[in-house]
Every structure is written in structure tokens, then in C-alpha cells.
Amino acid sequence: MSDDRSTDPRLSGNGSRTPADVKRWRRYLADERAEAGVYTDLASRRTGEERDILLALADAEGRHAQHWIDLLGDDVGRPQRGDWRSRGLAWLARRFGGVFVLALAQRAEGRSEYAADVDATDAMAADEQIHAEVVRGLATRGRNRLSGTFRAAVFGANDGLVSNLALVLGIGAAGAGAATVLISGLTGLLAGALSMAAGEFVSVRSQRELLDASTPDPEASAAVGRLDVDANELALVYRARGMAPEEAEAHAAEMLAATGRPIVPAGTDDDHETHGTAWGAAWSSFCFFASGALIPVVPYLFGMTGIAAVLTATGLVSVALILTGATTGLLSGTSPVTRALRQLAIGLGAAAVTYGLGLVFGVTVG
Structure with missing residues (x-):
């Protein structure tokens, strides 16, 4: 043309x-x-x-x-x-x-x-x-090569940022002293990090076990050459995997004519790379949740109290949410600005709700 x-x-x-x-x-x-x-x-x-x-x-x-x-x-x-x-x-x-x-x-x-x-x-x-x-x-x-560990890292960091900021602001708004807020924040950090790590380990390990269980046995292909050409169960393999009876019979005949070809395509390393390793996901989740959860506690570690501590914690978390949102946007091929603003809105929205509840409970208790 x-x-x-x-x-x-x-x-x-x-x-x-x-x-x-x-x-x-x-x-x-x-x-x-x-x-x-x-x-x-x-x-x-x-x-x-x-x-x-x-x-x-x-x-x-x-x-x-x-x-x-x-x-x-x-x-x-x-x-x-x-x-x-x-x-x-x-x-x-x-x-x-x-x-x-x-x-x-x-x-x-x-x-x-x-x-x-x-x-x-x-x-x-x-x-x-x-x-x-x-x-x-x-x-x-x-993305597939790092998605398992990276997913755990991003989710862990964001969960730590949002959940611990909400915890710290909620307890502080209810009238608790700075020492109580600090202890609660550190306790929430450790409990959340351990919970996230355990959850990611179980999740990724289960995904990999399911992949292993679904991957065909490579030794089964060796048996194809010994099957009875007129009466064999090879077609049942394909029917069990979702083929129609006629299609399964035709595919079985094709495989018998080309003895030695795999019964079905074997799984690839990419399947496992997509999910990462269980220990890698758990360790990343623990570390990143802990690092995220530490940020809202920083002002209290340095002795800040009251509204100054609240504003400082919120500001620090806002910066971190923007960075993690932008990073996720870059990796996903979408606008980093849009992802950053969305992450910020969700995080601060959740913190605002708990802060408001803390104020309500503080007035009620008082």
C-alpha cells in the first residue's frame, strides 16, 4: 500500500x-x-x-x-x-x-x-x-519475574502505612497519652508485620503447590509409545482436561502418531516466577509492613505530642503513600500521578475515619 x-x-x-x-x-x-x-x-x-x-x-x-x-x-x-x-x-x-x-x-x-x-x-x-x-x-x-515478591512488598508497605496511621490517630484522638500511643503503634507494627508475613507465606506456598499439582508428570509421555493403538486411555487424559470426546480422540491419535511428544505442555518457570517464593514473599511482606508501620510512629519516638505529632505523622505517611503509588503506577504502565493520588486518597480517607471515631469515643468516655 x-x-x-x-x-x-x-x-x-x-x-x-x-x-x-x-x-x-x-x-x-x-x-x-x-x-x-x-x-x-x-x-x-x-x-x-x-x-x-x-x-x-x-x-x-x-x-x-x-x-x-x-x-x-x-x-x-x-x-x-x-x-x-x-x-x-x-x-x-x-x-x-x-x-x-x-x-x-x-x-x-x-x-x-x-x-x-x-x-x-x-x-x-x-x-x-x-x-x-x-x-x-x-x-x-x-514484571512477572518480580511480581510475587514486589506484590508482597507494596501491599505490605501500604498496609503498614495505612493501618498504623489509623491506629495511632484513632487512639490519640480518643485522648490517650503519648506513651500509650507509642506503645500501641509499636505493638501494631509487630503484630501486623507477623500477620502479613504469615499470610503471604501461606498464600504463595499454596499457589505454588497448586501449580505443581496441576503440572503434568513428564514421565507420562514415556508411556505413550507402549499404549495399545486400538484401545488406550490417552484420549481420557484430554477429556479430563476439558476437550470434547471427538477432539480428544483426534488429539490422542495425533500423539500416538508422533510418539515421544509430551501429552500436554509442561508448566514453565514463568508460572512460578509470577508468584515468587513463599519465604521471599513472607520476608518482603514483614520488612515492608514494618517499615511502613514505623513511619506514623516516628513523631512519637522523638517525643512529639498532640496535634503536632498528628500532623507530622500524616505528612510523612502522605509522602510514603505517594511514592508507593507512583512506583506501582510505573510498573503497571499506567499514570504514576493517578496511582499516587488514588493511594493517597484511600490512605488518608481510612485514617480520617478512625481519627473521627477516636474523637467521638474520646468525648463519650469523657
């Missing part, structure tokens, strides 16, 4: 370009060069298939950059810096090169303006859409 936009007169160098065109093209060129550098830096920290994919993305960005160089001609000028997003992404790629950078790159590819720009070819606009999906796939691999 021909590209109608390639016939734009500005591509033929007839001088119809405007200063605004040149400025925009230079910005595109700088961004393409920056993105190519990001993928090259990421590739230097990878091996095998992921490295090849990232280098291919870098080459594609290089082709896009060449399009703008050709279009600019003598107006290409000195190399410019990309926008702040591209520069920030390049900085992160050079120093970290992890799943956070891939998640940011996914969002950057999704913001491409080429589909609405007459000077970008249809192929370039399509490339950017496909690049976003390629990066999404790479980022998903990274």
Missing part, C-alpha cells in the same frame, strides 16, 4: 517548509536519537533474545531519525537534546536498566504524535504502535 504522506511537497525539498516545521522536525529527531540510545543502553544489560529485540528497536528508531535528517537537509543543525521525558528515560536506562525503565519506555512509545503528523510516514506511525506492544511484552516479562 502506498504512503500518501510521502508525497508531501516538503519532502521533495522545494522550500515550502516553515520555521515551525523545522523546529518540530528537529524535536522529533532529538527524541528518536534519545530513544535509540535508551534501547541500546538497555540491550547492553541483556543477553539472548531480549538483547536482540532491544537492538532491533534501536535500529528502528535510527531509521526514523534518518527520515527527519533527510527531511531537514541543510537545516538539520547541531544535535539537540530530547524532551525531558526522553532525557529522563535515557538517564534511568544508563543507571538502572530494569523493568521500571521498560515501563516508562512503554508509556513513551504510546505518546507518539506520528499518527497525526503529516510529515511522518504511515509506516513510522505504525512502527511506534508496534514498538509500544513490543516494549509492553518485555516489561511484562520483567
Whole structure:
């Protein structure tokens, strides 16, 4: 299919370009060069298939950059810096090169303006859409590798922040002294951390045991060659796994014709990586709950009391909620600002309810 936009007169160098065109093209060129550098830096920290994919993305960005160089001609000028997003992404790629950078790159590819720009070819606009999906796939691999432990860490930290802030504010509003608030906060920290750790251990261990129980026995494939061709139970295996009788019979016949192929696909390590290890999840949950739950107690550890302690604890927890929310947003490929504000609203909302109840109970008791 021909590209109608390639016939734009500005591509033929007839001088119809405007200063605004040149400025925009230079910005595109700088961004393409920056993105190519990001993928090259990421590739230097990878091996095998992921490295090849990232280098291919870098080459594609290089082709896009060449399009703008050709279009600019003598107006290409000195190399410019990309926008702040591209520069920030390049900085992160050079120093970290992890799943956070891939998640940011996914969002950057999704913001491409080429589909609405007459000077970008249809192929370039399509490339950017496909690049976003390629990066999404790479980022998903990274998310799967850390999701078990990371999930426990994020949930643990947020639970610690919200539950202990609510506890501390509720007890304080009810009229308890600073020492009582401090002891209650530290007790809530330890009790909650142990509870979270135990819960995560049982949850992840159970998930992994279910995966193991559902994974086919690889030794069963060795028995296929010894089955009676006319009367065998291989079709029952497929029927037990949800196939219709006719489909199961056909699949069994196919397997017998190709003796030695697995009865069903075996489970993969990715299944286990998605859930993480039970001890890793438990330890992360304990540590992050404890670290989160410690923050609301900090003002009381330093001898603060009354409204000053309440405001300080709330401020510290607010900052922590914003950070954890933004981090979750980055990893999930969504807006970190939206996730941060949502996390903040939920956390402070829960604390406000318990603080209000504490005031009510304090007045009632008084």
C-alpha cells in the first residue's frame, strides 16, 4: 500500500517548509536519537533474545531519525537534546536498566504524535504502535519475574502505612497519652508485620503447590509409545482436561502418531516466577509492613505530642503513600500521578475515619 504522506511537497525539498516545521522536525529527531540510545543502553544489560529485540528497536528508531535528517537537509543543525521525558528515560536506562525503565519506555512509545503528523510516514506511525506492544511484552516479562515478591512488598508497605496511621490517630484522638500511643503503634507494627508475613507465606506456598499439582508428570509421555493403538486411555487424559470426546480422540491419535511428544505442555518457570517464593514473599511482606508501620510512629519516638505529632505523622505517611503509588503506577504502565493520588486518597480517607471515631469515643468516655 502506498504512503500518501510521502508525497508531501516538503519532502521533495522545494522550500515550502516553515520555521515551525523545522523546529518540530528537529524535536522529533532529538527524541528518536534519545530513544535509540535508551534501547541500546538497555540491550547492553541483556543477553539472548531480549538483547536482540532491544537492538532491533534501536535500529528502528535510527531509521526514523534518518527520515527527519533527510527531511531537514541543510537545516538539520547541531544535535539537540530530547524532551525531558526522553532525557529522563535515557538517564534511568544508563543507571538502572530494569523493568521500571521498560515501563516508562512503554508509556513513551504510546505518546507518539506520528499518527497525526503529516510529515511522518504511515509506516513510522505504525512502527511506534508496534514498538509500544513490543516494549509492553518485555516489561511484562520483567514484571512477572518480580511480581510475587514486589506484590508482597507494596501491599505490605501500604498496609503498614495505612493501618498504623489509623491506629495511632484513632487512639490519640480518643485522648490517650503519648506513651500509650507509642506503645500501641509499636505493638501494631509487630503484630501486623507477623500477620502479613504469615499470610503471604501461606498464600504463595499454596499457589505454588497448586501449580505443581496441576503440572503434568513428564514421565507420562514415556508411556505413550507402549499404549495399545486400538484401545488406550490417552484420549481420557484430554477429556479430563476439558476437550470434547471427538477432539480428544483426534488429539490422542495425533500423539500416538508422533510418539515421544509430551501429552500436554509442561508448566514453565514463568508460572512460578509470577508468584515468587513463599519465604521471599513472607520476608518482603514483614520488612515492608514494618517499615511502613514505623513511619506514623516516628513523631512519637522523638517525643512529639498532640496535634503536632498528628500532623507530622500524616505528612510523612502522605509522602510514603505517594511514592508507593507512583512506583506501582510505573510498573503497571499506567499514570504514576493517578496511582499516587488514588493511594493517597484511600490512605488518608481510612485514617480520617478512625481519627473521627477516636474523637467521638474520646468525648463519650469523657
